[in-house]
Amino acid sequence: MPFEVSDLAELDAPDKEYLWTLNFGPQHPATHTTLRLILTLDGETVVNAVPHIGYLHSGFEKLGEHLDFNQYVTIVDRMNYISPLHNEISWHHAVEKLLGIELTPRCKYLRTILAELMRIQDHLLNTGTCALDLGGFTAFLYFFQQRELIYDIVETASGQRFHTSYTRVGGVAFDVNNAWVNKVRSFVKGFAAVHAEVHRLLTRNRIFIERVKGIGYLSAEDCINMGVTGPLARASGVLRDLRKDEPYLAYPDLDFKVVAAKDGDCYARYLVRMQEMVESIKIIEQCIENIPEGPVNVDAGSKAVIPAKPSVYRSIEGLIQHFEVMMPNRGFPTPKEEIYAATESPNGELGYYIVSDGTPRAYRARTRPPSYIHFAVFPQIIKNHQLSDVVAVLGSLNIIAAELDR
Amino acid sequence: MAMKDVPDNIFMTSLDAAASWARSNSLWPMPFATACCGIELMATASSRFDLARFGAEVMRFSPRQCDLMIVAGRVVMKMLPVLQRIWLQMPEPKWCISMGACACTGGVFDTYAVVQGVDRFIPVDLYVPGCPPRPEQLMAGIIALQDKIKHGGTLNGTEFGKRTQPTGPTPYDLDELIRIREANEKLISIN
Amino acid sequence: MSAEDALKSKFDGGELAFSQFRDNHRIVVPAAKLFEVLAFLKNEQNFDMLAEVTAVDYLEYEGAKDRFGVVYVIVCTKSGERLVIKTFVNDPEPLLPSVYSLWKSADWLEREVYDMFGIRFSGHPDLRRILTPDEFTAYPLRKDYPLKGRGERHNFPVLTRAES
Ligand code: SF4
Numbered sequence: 001m002p003f004e005v006s007d008l009a010e011l012d013a014p015d016k017e018y019l020w021t022l023n024f025g026p027q028h029p030a031t032h033t034t035l036r037l038i039l040t041l042d043g044e045t046v047v048n049a050v051p052h053i054g055y056l057h058s059g060f061e062k063l064g065e066h067l068d069f070n071q072y073v074t075i076v077d078r079m080n081y082i083s084p085l086h087n088e089i090s091w092h093h094a095v096e097k098l099l100g101i102e103l104t105p106r107c108k109y110l111r112t113i114l115a116e117l118m119r120i121q122d123h124l125l126n127t128g129t130c131a132l133d134l135g136g137f138t139a140f141l142y143f144f145q146q147r148e149l150i151y152d153i154v155e156t157a158s159g160q161r162f163h164t165s166y167t168r169v170g171g172v173a174f175d176v177n178n179a180w181v182n183k184v185r186s187f188v189k190g191f192a193a194v195h196a197e198v199h200r201l202l203t204r205n206r207i208f209i210e211r212v213k214g215i216g217y218l219s220a221e222d223c224i225n226m227g228v229t230g231p232l233a234r235a236s237g238v239l240r241d242l243r244k245d246e247p248y249l250a251y252p253d254l255d256f257k258v259v260a261a262k263d264g265d266c267y268a269r270y271l272v273r274m275q276e277m278v279e280s281i282k283i284i285e286q287c288i289e290n291i292p293e294g295p296v297n298v299d300a301g302s303k304a305v306i307p308a309k310p311s312v313y314r315s316i317e318g319l320i321q322h323f324e325v326m327m328p329n330r331g332f333p334t335p336k337e338e339i340y341a342a343t344e345s346p347n348g349e350l351g352y353y354i355v356s357d358g359t360p361r362a363y364r365a366r367t368r369p370p371s372y373i374h375f376a377v378f379p380q381i382i383k384n385h386q387l388s389d390v391v392a393v394l395g396s397l398n399i400i401a402a403e404l405d406r
Numbered sequence: 407m408a409m410k411d412v413p414d415n416i417f418m419t420s421l422d423a424a425a426s427w428a429r430s431n432s433l434w435p436m437p438f439a440t441a442c443c444g445i446e447l448m449a450t451a452s453s454r455f456d457l458a459r460f461g462a463e464v465m466r467f468s469p470r471q472c473d474l475m476i477v478a479g480r481v482v483m484k485m486l487p488v489l490q491r492i493w494l495q496m497p498e499p500k501w502c503i504s505m506g507a508c509a510c511t512g513g514v515f516d517t518y519a520v521v522q523g524v525d526r527f528i529p530v531d532l533y534v535p536g537c538p539p540r541p542e543q544l545m546a547g548i549i550a551l552q553d554k555i556k557h558g559g560t561l562n563g564t565e566f567g568k569r570t571q572p573t574g575p576t577p578y579d580l581d582e583l584i585r586i587r588e589a590n591e592k593l594i595s596i597n
Numbered sequence: 598m599s600a601e602d603a604l605k606s607k608f609d610g611g612e613l614a615f616s617q618f619r620d621n622h623r624i625v626v627p628a629a630k631l632f633e634v635l636a637f638l639k640n641e642q643n644f645d646m647l648a649e650v651t652a653v654d655y656l657e658y659e660g661a662k663d664r665f666g667v668v669y670v671i672v673c674t675k676s677g678e679r680l681v682i683k684t685f686v687n688d689p690e691p692l693l694p695s696v697y698s699l700w701k702s703a704d705w706l707e708r709e710v711y712d713m714f715g716i717r718f719s720g721h722p723d724l725r726r727i728l729t730p731d732e733f734t735a736y737p738l739r740k741d742y743p744l745k746g747r748g749e750r751h752n753f754p755v756l757t758r759a760e761s
Binding site: 053057059061062063065098100222225227246335336337338339342351355357358363364366368372376406 | 618619620621623645646647648649651653654657658659668670674677679681700701702704705706709713726727728729730737738744
């Protein structure tokens with residue numbers, strides 16, 4: 001939120017000398033990563049806050065213009081790094097929409113499960129660190145234990161626990177096996193107990209509630225006008241969820257609810273996130289029992305798809321196709337078009353605007369990062385709060401610096 | 407025995423060794439976590455991996471209280487002055503671990519904004535490669551650093567400056583040269 | 598009546614170009630009409646959310662006539678409808694009206710476009726650089742800016758162990 005010119009003049013006036021300025025960040029534990037705020041304080045009350053960002057601006061979008069659709073997946077991973085796989089799913093969702101590829105049912109279900117695991121992972125870290133910043137260390141440890149289990153699941157599927165680079169145009173890198181399915185099953189079984197435990201720890205904890213209830217209020221109109229989406233908007237009563245509104249992957253077949261609250265404060269956001277985890281678990285339960293059999297990648301007849309390894313090694317067509325897709329000077333033709341495609345990431349609407357010039361390399365790969373838009377709201381909602389509330393509000397907004405700055 | 411009978415170095419060395427031993431087992435890291443590696447750093451410190459087993463769990467976010475800086479994540483143009491300032495604020499003796507491909511070399515981000523390795527601008531003791539390094543790897547790094555401290559003793563900057571000439575990569579490199587050559591080629595082709 | 602039909606009847610004269618690709622409904626609007634069209638869509642057609650503002654540099658794009666394209670993605674949260682509005686601007690002084698007065702989310706989005714492409718928005722309350730440092734002079738997402746920059750990333754003092 002910019003200064004009004006009149007505000008500035010007021011601050012300069014000598015009778016406002018009691019106001020003082022505090023620099024918050026860019027290296028501060030509660031910012032989790034790299035945000036910077038210049039706070040103007042009246043005693044302990046925040047009169048004005050000016051965010052300065054860009055402390056992690058690393059040129060993602062420029063890189064996207066130099067890497068092809070399969071390669072860029074390794075970069076989008078690094079964007080929202082607490083739920084990396086979801087970025088990949090979103091990116092390839094956009095690319096497949098551009099190319100007009102329809103995924104196989106097995107792949108759809110697989111990606112849905114992974115997307116929901118990522119949603120859980122994101123919310124786990126967010127609620128955990130939010131509690132940590134407000135003084136509750138235990139919930140953080142409990143939740144991190146669950147995150148480790150999800151890391152294990154992801155590692156079993158892709159071979160890497162963090163930046164997986166797992167999806168490909170038209171499918172995923174490797175199919176999963178029964179051991180993986182069992183891992184997911186056992187995770188789902190064990191999760192409810194930990195979730196209930198954290199509910200007991202935090203939800204009716206006097207100290208926690210005092211710190212978050214009524215703090216950082218955001219009205220539904222403001223949410224819409226400022227472009228806020230995801231759990232933040234739903235906590236303010238905006239019933240908008242791209243999984244329902246513009247269904248993709250396997251979501252149309254699944255039975256789940258959109259979680260929302262009316263209060264619009266930090267506590268409501270916490271509750272929405274906690275409940276969304278339950279819904280996600282429900283989705284995973286439905287999917288994991290019904291993963292369709294069949295191939296996981298779309299038919300290799302499509303020019304854009306990396307063929308399966310056995311066919312590369314045993315048939316000349318496979319080898320040629322592999323060569324065509326992999327070599328930097330070959331590639332496949334793509335429609336000379338532009339497209340905007342969005343998915344519901346754990347943080348809100350994660351969209352990609354791709355301009356293609358007919359080569360398998362995006363001419364422009366723009367990300368619509370939810371964190372960027374959510375952080376713009378911050379100066380407005382922190383006004384007239386106490387200094388200590390800054391931490392609570394930052395925690396509940398879930399700002400991921402790499403996604404913020406790209 | 408009179409003090410002057412003892413050769414100077416004996417007394418000094420053994421105290422230094424004792425101090426080094428104590429220091430190496432109670433490192434206080436300053437997590438300079440900027441990006442994804444920071445999350446792995448968090449994982450290293452929390453349940454399952456538990457960095458406390460190696461005496462390095464006291465994460466302090468104030469540089470004045472720390473002696474080990476862990477640069478976890480990429481450092482970009484805008485952040486580098488902050489990094490240098492925090493490094494200067496740390497009291498001596500101090501060490502620096504550069505964690506992750508980005509902090510070591512720039513990693514996958516060979517772009518206009520990312521500093522290609524923090525060791526170009528601050529001294530680094532230990533590199534932990536990986537994108538991100540697994541927690542086990544970071545722990546191995548910390549154990550290696552403890553070893554280094556135990557054997558190498560602790561030096562402060564002034565002493566260090568007297569003993570050696572600073573070494574390290576110069577702040578421009580191959581890709582700069584390539585860029586300059588390309589620019590020249592373009593000029594020629596225009597002419 | 599859909600928003601596109603309403604637009605057609607309001608702005609007949611053939612300035613607007615309508616097209617569709619997959620599920621994206623796209624409208625190309627001349628820069629002079631941009632604010633009017635967006636205001637109409639916001640106020641009378643209920644497109645209450647501005648999801649995205651971005652730009653594309655068409656310098657090396659085959660067959661492109663204009664230098665920059667600026668894209669607005671707007672959403673009607675009631676019906677879930679989505680429109681992609683696009684307009685073109687050119688060197689040397691790319692200038693567009695700011696839509697901050699319609700949607701507040703335009704604030705940072707327009708600042709980013711300014712920072713990355715150097716397109717100015719008249720009427721924006723606080724048009725400063727946002728992601729790159731203040732002293733940066735280039736516009737990094739323009740196609741004539743190299744991926745590895747012009748050496749800005751190496752332009753810092755070196756701290757040695759002896760100095761620290
Ligand atoms: S090394 Fe990899 S994980 Fe670490 S900050 Fe860089 S991109 Fe992220």
